[in-house]
Amino acid sequence: MSTEPLFDPAAALPEAGTVRNAAERGDWPAVCAVFAECREEYGLLLLSGQVAGVPGAEHLLRQALGHRPGDPLATALLADRLIHVGWQARTTRRAQDVTPEGWREFRARLNEAEQLLIAAVARDRGDALAWMLRMTISRGISLGISETRRRYRALARVSPHHYAGQRSLLQQLLPKWGGSWEEAHAFARDSFRAAPPGSLNGALLAMYHAERAASFERAERNAYAARADVRHELAEAAHGSVLHPDCRIRFGRLTAHSSFALLASLGGDRAAARTHFQAMGPYGSTEPWEWFDNTPERTFREHRDRALGG
Amino acid sequence: MIHRFEVDGVPALHAPRPGRTAAGLVFRVGRADETLARTGITHLVEHLALHRSGVQVHRFNGATGQLHTHFLLEGDDHEIRAFLRCVCESLTALPMDRLETEKTILRTEEAGRGTGAAEATGLWRYGAQGHGLVSYPEWGVPGLDPQTVQHWADTWFTRENAALWIAGERIPDDLRLPLRPGRRMPAPQPTSALPVTPAYFAAGQRQVLFETLLPRTAAADLYTACLDRELFQDLRQDGGLSYTAGADHADRGDGILTVTALADALPEQQDAVLGGFVDVLARLAVAGVDPDTLDALRRRADAAHAAPDADPARLPGCAADLLLDLPLRTPDEIRAELAAVTAEDVRTVAQQALGNGLLRVPAGRRADWAGYAEAPLHSADAVEGSRHRSHESGGPDLVVGRAGVSLLREGEAATVRYDACAAYLAWPDGGRRLIGTDGICIEIEPGCFAVDAHTLASIDASVPHPAYVRMPPRPIPSRPTPARPSRSTRSSTSGPAGAAGTAVRSSPVQLAVNMVLTLVAGLFLLFALGGALGADDESRADPVYWGVLVVAAGIAAALLRSVWRRSRPRRG
Numbered sequence: 007m008s009t010e011p012l013f014d015p016a017a018a019l020p021e022a023g024t025v026r027n028a029a030e031r032g033d034w035p036a037v038c039a040v041f042a043e044c045r046e047e048y049g050l051l052l053l054s055g056q057v058a059g060v061p062g063a064e065h066l067l068r069q070a071l072g073h074r075p076g077d078p079l080a081t082a083l084l085a086d087r088l089i090h091v092g093w094q095a096r097t098t099r100r101a102q103d104v105t106p107e108g109w110r111e112f113r114a115r116l117n118e119a120e121q122l123l124i125a126a127v128a129r130d131r132g133d134a135l136a137w138m139l140r141m142t143i144s145r146g147i148s149l150g151i152s153e154t155r156r157r158y159r160a161l162a163r164v165s166p167h168h169y170a171g172q173r174s175l176l177q178q179l180l181p182k183w184g185g186s187w188e189e190a191h192a193f194a195r196d197s198f199r200a201a202p203p204g205s206l207n208g209a210l211l212a213m214y215h216a217e218r219a220a221s222f223e224r225a226e227r228n229a230y231a232a233r234a235d236v237r238h239e240l241a242e243a244a245h246g247s248v249l250h251p252d253c254r255i256r257f258g259r260l261t262a263h264s265s266f267a268l269l270a271s272l273g274g275d276r277a278a279a280r281t282h283f284q285a286m287g288p289y290g291s292t293e294p295w296e297w298f299d300n301t302p303e304r305t306f307r308e309h310r311d312r313a314l315g316g
Numbered sequence: 317m318i319h320r321f322e323v324d325g326v327p328a329l330h331a332p333r334p335g336r337t338a339a340g341l342v343f344r345v346g347r348a349d350e351t352l353a354r355t356g357i358t359h360l361v362e363h364l365a366l367h368r369s370g371v372q373v374h375r376f377n378g379a380t381g382q383l384h385t386h387f388l389l390e391g392d393d394h395e396i397r398a399f400l401r402c403v404c405e406s407l408t409a410l411p412m413d414r415l416e417t418e419k420t421i422l423r424t425e426e427a428g429r430g431t432g433a434a435e436a437t438g439l440w441r442y443g444a445q446g447h448g449l450v451s452y453p454e455w456g457v458p459g460l461d462p463q464t465v466q467h468w469a470d471t472w473f474t475r476e477n478a479a480l481w482i483a484g485e486r487i488p489d490d491l492r493l494p495l496r497p498g499r500r501m502p503a504p505q506p507t508s509a510l511p512v513t514p515a516y517f518a519a520g521q522r523q524v525l526f527e528t529l530l531p532r533t534a535a536a537d538l539y540t541a542c543l544d545r546e547l548f549q550d551l552r553q554d555g556g557l558s559y560t561a562g563a564d565h566a567d568r569g570d571g572i573l574t575v576t577a578l579a580d581a582l583p584e585q586q587d588a589v590l591g592g593f594v595d596v597l598a599r600l601a602v603a604g605v606d607p608d609t610l611d612a613l614r615r616r617a618d619a620a621h622a623a624p625d626a627d628p629a630r631l632p633g634c635a636a637d638l639l640l641d642l643p644l645r646t647p648d649e650i651r652a653e654l655a656a657v658t659a660e661d662v663r664t665v666a667q668q669a670l671g672n673g674l675l676r677v678p679a680g681r682r683a684d685w686a687g688y689a690e691a692p693l694h695s696a697d698a699v700e701g702s703r704h705r706s707h708e709s710g711g712p713d714l715v716v717g718r719a720g721v722s723l724l725r726e727g728e729a730a731t732v733r734y735d736a737c738a739a740y741l742a743w744p745d746g747g748r749r750l751i752g753t754d755g756i757c758i759e760i761e762p763g764c765f766a767v768d769a770h771t772l773a774s775i776d777a778s779v780p781h782p783a784y785v786r787m788p789p790r791p792i793p794s795r796p797t798p799a800r801p802s803r804s805t806r807s808s809t810s811g812p813a814g815a816a817g818t819a820v821r822s823s824p825v826q827l828a829v830n831m832v833l834t835l836v837a838g839l840f841l842l843f844a845l846g847g848a849l850g851a852d853d854e855s856r857a858d859p860v861y862w863g864v865l866v867v868a869a870g871i872a873a874a875l876l877r878s879v880w881r882r883s884r885p886r887r888g
Contacts, residue, residue, distance in 0.1 A: 117685045124595065124686060128602035147685055150587025156555065157591070 011290030011310065013303055015052065018260055018289045022056050029060040034070045034080075041079055048206060049257035050135055051170040058086040081126045082135040085119035089142060092116045116147050127160070134168060137161035141174040145183055154178045167201040169258060172210055180217055190214055198243055206255050208247025209262035211239060216265050216294040219272060227298075231273030240269055241278065248285065264291035264306070268298075271309040279313035318627055318634060318644065324493040327638055328480035331627040337484025338390045340632050341400060341493070344501050344639040345472035346383040346569070348447045352738035352751060353783045354464075356422060356454025358385055361469045363418040364410040369402050382434075382447055383503055383569030384636045385473075393488035400480070404494045407473040412462040419457050426454055433576035434566070437527040439755045440517050440691050441674050443509035444738035447568065448755065455739060459786050474498025479635040483628035503570040503640055509754050510691055514673040516683035517691040522586065524593045525676040526577040528669040532567065534617075534653040539665040540565045540575050541613040542605045546596045547577055555592055557585045567633065571642050575669060586678045594675075594686040601670045604663030618654055621647045695731035695756055698722035704767040714765045721750055721775060723758055730756050740779040743787045748775065 016023030021040050028036035037057065044050055057063055067084035071077060092115030096108050104112075120143045126136040137160050144154040154175060161171040172193075179185035179193055194210040201207035215236055219227045230236065247253065248262045267282035290310075295302035318331045345358055362378040362385050369376055369389075376389040376399060389399040435451050442448030475495040482488070530536040543563040551561040563577035577597075581589035620626070626647050634644050674691070677683050684690060701717025703724075712725035720733035732750040741749040746762035760772070 113684075117687075120685050121687045124598045125602050127595065128599040131599075143685075144591075149591065149685065152557075152585050152588035153591040156557070156588040159555075 009288055011286075011303075011307060012288055013290045013292060015056070015260075018287075019049075019052070019256060021049070021053060025053050026056045026060060029057045029063050029066060032066045034066060037066075037083075038079060044257075046255065046257045047134065047165060048169045048255075051138060052257050054083055054086045054135065054139075055090075057083050058090040060087075063087045064091070076125070076129055078126060078130060078133055078136070081122050082133070082139060085122045085126075085136070085139050088115045088119040088122075089139065089146070092119070092146070113147060116143050119143060120147075131160065132164045134161055134164045134171075137164065138168070138171050138174065141171060141178070145174070145178050151178055151184055167197070167205060167207055169206045169210075172197045172207060173213060176210055176213060181221075187218060190217075195239075198246065203246055204250035204252030204254070206247055206258050206262055208243035209258070209265060211243040212262060212265035212269060213294070215240060215269050216297065219269065220294070220297040228272050228274065231269050232275075233273075236269075237273055237275060237278075240266060244278070244282070249281070260286055260289050260291045261293050265294050267313070268294060268309065271313055276313055279309070283310045283313050318631065318646075321487065323480055323491045324495070325475050326478045326480050326493050326495070328482065328487075329631055329635055329638070329644075330482045330484075330487050331631055332485065333483040333625065333628040334485065336390050337393065337396055337482060337486075337488065338388070338628070339396045339400065339483075339488075340389075340481045340635065341387045341403060342479045342481070342632065342635045342639065343385045343473050344383065344477045344503075344636075345385050346381045347449050348382045348504050348569075349472065349501070350449055350456070351782065352444045352449060352452060352455065352753075353740075353785050354456035354460070354468075355449050355452055356457035357460060357465065357468050358472070359422060359454060360415075360418060360457055360460060360465060361385075361407070361410065361473065362387070363422060364412075364414055364465070365403050365406040365469075365473070367411050367414050367418070368406050369399055381569065382450065384639070386632060388632075396482075396488050397491060401492050401494065404492075407469050408494070408496050410462075410466055410469055412466070415460075415462060415465065419460070422454060422457050433525055433527060433578065434574065436519070436525060436676060437576075437674055439509070440515075440676075441510060441527065442507045443753050443755045444751050445753045446504050446507045448507065448509065455741065455785050455787075458788055470496055471498065472501060476500045477639065479638045481631040481635040483631050500639070506570075506572075507753070510674065512689040514670060514675065514688045515691045516675040516677055516688040517693075518677050518679050518681055520676065521678050522581050522583060523676075523678065524579050524581070524586075524590050526563075526575075526593065526597065526673055527676075528575050528673040529568070530565075530573045530575055530665060530669055530672070532571050532573050533665075534650065535657045535661040535665045536565070536573050536575070536669075537617055537654070538610065538613055538657050539600070539662050539669060540573075541617060542600060542609065542662060542666075543575070543577050543596070543669075545609065545613065546600060546605075547579055547593065550596050551579050551589060551592050555588065557581060557589050557592060569636060570640055571637075581678075586681070590677055590681060590683070594683065597666075597670050597673070598686075600666035601663065604659050604666065607659050610657075610659050610662060614654060614657065618651055621651050621654070692754070692756075694728045695722070695752075695754075696729075698724055698729035698731050699733065702771060704765045704771070707764055707766065711764070714760065714767060716767070716771050716775060718778075721758055721760075730758055732756060732758050734778050734780060737779055737783045739785050740775075740783045741785045741787050742776065744789050746772075747790070748772075750775075750779070 012018070014023075016026065021044065025037055025040040028034075028040065041050065041053060044053060057067075064084060064087045067080050067087060070080040071084065074080065092112045095111035095115065096104055120140065123136045123140045123143070126133050127140070130136075137157055141154055141157045141161070144150070144157055155178075158171055158175045161168050165171070176190055176194055176197075177183055179190040181187060181190075191214055194214040197210050198208045215231070219230050222230055244266045248255070248259055248266070253259075263282040263286045267279050267286070270276075270278035270282060290303065290306050292302040292306065295305050299305055318329050321328050321330060347355065347358060350357055359380040362380050366376065366378045366387065375391060376387070378388070379386045387399075387403050389396055391399065437451075438448045439451035440448075444452065473495065474497060475493070476498050477500055478493065478495060480491075480493065530539070540563050547558075547561040547563060551558040558579040558581055561579040563575060565573045565575040568574050577593075579589050579593055623629075630647075637644060673688070675683050675688050682690070699715055699717035699720045699722045701715050701719075701722075704714045704716070706712055706714070710725075712723040712730075715722040715724060719735070720731060720737070722729050722731040732752040736753045737750055738753045739749075739751045741747075741751075748760040750758045750760075760775075
């Protein structure tokens with residue numbers, strides 16, 4: 007396949023573009039309509055992320071809250087926007103390189119978001135999107151692993167196999183956030199096995215192995231990805247999720263294939279890599295390629311060309 | 317029915333009760349009326365006044381509270397007559413030959429006393445004055461002389477500042493209360509050391525504590541019951557995060573309830589307990605309580621007011637209320653108020669509770685993320701004066717000025733102004749500690765600063781005389797403790813001020829005591845339960861039978877409460 011892959015999420019998921027445009031126009035009813043149509047939990051988070059990325063979206067959202075105080079969607083979207091703004095101030099630099107003002111702004115925005123969400127879950131303990139965002143905040147302002155776990159449990163009570171929540175807890179369980187590889191691995195495996203076949207949760211194992219691979223030096227990454235136990239586990243996870251005949255998931259599917267494809271490609275399993283790249287069709291994804299180098303789009307293209315070529 | 321009468325000009329209350337008669341004499345004076353430099357003076361008067369009664373075989377007791385001091389006795393008519401007369405006569409002429417002995421007893425009592433929620437939060441909420449004094453040791457006791465003590469008794473323990481209650485079949489004949497005349501004392505105006513609420517401070521480990529103030533209403537009562545239930549449900553039943561999780565309230569004495577809630581935690585679960593705690597407080601304020609839960613809690617509260625001994629049990633509180641001109645209400649009025657409380661009322665109270673709240677989070681944690689402001693650890697500004705470097709590298713500079721003393725480090729100041737100095741503790745070895753009325757504390761250890769003796773002596777001379785507390789010699793610390801600002805209290809003999817506020821686990825002795833108390837409480841509870849369940853028809857109709865069971869259950873509850881209080885952490 008020689009065409010340029012399309013990396014914009016809106017290319018594969020028109021709703022993403024629709025909601026982003028609606029937010030840019032300040033059309034609150036249109037934003038609501040897109041969310042009302044979305045039937046996938048992970049989709050709600052992706053759409054929320056689209057709105058959160060729109061500069062100035064907070065004005066629209068505060069206005070919406072002014073008309074309907076406590077509106078769950080406006081509350082969650084405003085919180086997500088504030089998290090986004092806070093993270094922009096913090097930048098993606100390593101913690102020790104963030105400026106004091108950066109930290110102050112980061113904390114202030116996340117605290118504000120947190121207080122909106124405390125009220126949201128106080129009104130409705132079943133507000134999954136609010137619990138999900140509270141997990142992000144717990145990690146961001148270091149409220150502790152036990153607190154992130156508590157938030158995950160509250161989310162799991164509403165939605166037992168919440169993929170986005172599991173991705174968030176998996177991050178918290180990694181050594182970089184105070185956990186361990188063993189804990190993280192066990193959680194990814196258990197979540198995959200507990201979920202119904204054809205759901206996205208198998209991709210948690212791809213996320214875990216990609217994180218693990220990225221933690222090694224370049225030379226060792228390929229060896230890790232080629233390990234028989236790793237290949238076997240990933241094959242099982244792929245066939246239990248995105249490659250399962252019952253899989254009807256739209257949101258998150260590309261990223262999942264992208265992760266499986268990356269690991270297969272690193273591990274030299276060209277057949278598996280080809281399967282996943284083909285399943286992605288004309289679309290690309292920068293996750294998890296961006297964990298490995300600064301040119302994720304180019305790396306993605308190279309690996310795809312290698313897998314699909316000849 | 318409670319009925320009013322008078323004895324020698326002292327207002328009195330009587331409620332009928334079968335069996336032995338109980339009597340209580342209450343004065344409108346307590347720890348909140350003291351100053352930091354004289355803490356313990358009321359307690360000392362209480363001890364001295366009871367000394368002569370102790371020679372006789374009486375079941376009596378005394379209790380010094382925040383705003384009231386009680387003398388209590390159970391006995392026959394003759395014993396009650398004699399006890400009340402003896403206490404009153406002692407108060408007018410305290411047995412000063414016992415002064416030093418009672419001081420020693422008070423020190424021993426203090427050493428064995430655990431600290432509860434009020435002690436943990438008092439100085440943060442009120443500062444080192446009024447209701448905040450409960451956080452501090454009885455520093456005033458060693459230096460009190462006979463004149464000062466008798467003057468205190470003559471001022472506060474007077475006829476106009478007293479009330480009497482009697483629970484029994486009848487009022488004993490010929491009661492006399494030979495007290496000095498004086499005047500009724502109003503309650504002190506509550507102080508505040510919190511510029512903003514809700515506020516938080518970090519101290520101790522393995523525990524989250526919340527304290528708030530609410531007007532004494534049926535809705536506040538039900539809010540406390542809801543908070544108790546929700547904390548237990550969320551943190552223990554659902555979350556499995558805490559063993560103890562609940563809430564209770566205590567009467568501050570002036571128509572205000574102090575509600576305290578507490579949850580314990582394993583070290584690795586502290587963050588989740590804090591998060592869960594914050595969520596419960598928010599949920600009650602935002603969503604309120606569901607009506608079925610409220611009704612169940614209402615029925616439980618109502619049963620307590622409908623109990624046969626409800627009136628006699630209320631007497632001490634009613635007598636105390638009388639002294640502050642708070643209305644005396646009948647159980648029917650209280651039950652009617654309880655019946656009228658709606659879920660919306662409870663939600664309104666929950667918002668008020670959260671708005672006034674003071675949260676103690678485990679050391680190293682914060683609660684700003686949940687909207688709680690950090691309680692001040694520093695002063696807003698420093699005094700001007702001569703500046704002296706610390707001998708310790710990185711230690712704060714000492715500033716001695718005409719208006720007071722400051723410690724300065726990295727732009728942060730701890731200041732105690734002489735005109736707001738609650739106490740100035742002076743040890744024979746030269747150690748000094750200034751404590752401001754806001755609770756800010758400055759320690760100056762000998763040899764810690766490049767400062768001449770003359771300047772140090774000028775502090776001694778500038779501190780207002782009533783704040784000066786001459787401390788007994790203390791054990792020499794292994795190395796000099798550097799000066800440091802803090803909001804600590806009990807550090808005089810137990811290490812540096814910075815260590816105060818850390819939780820100390822129960823010692824083996826305490827554990828043993830707690831186990832024995834729990835066992836005894838269990839026996840009483842079994843007795844009460846067995847009696848209640850196994851009553852035959854004749855017993856069922858007998859009020860005395862039920863009275864005995866209620867008393868047994870009451871004793872069990874009191875013992876368990878004592879165990880709970882004891883097992884809470886104390887300041888280091």
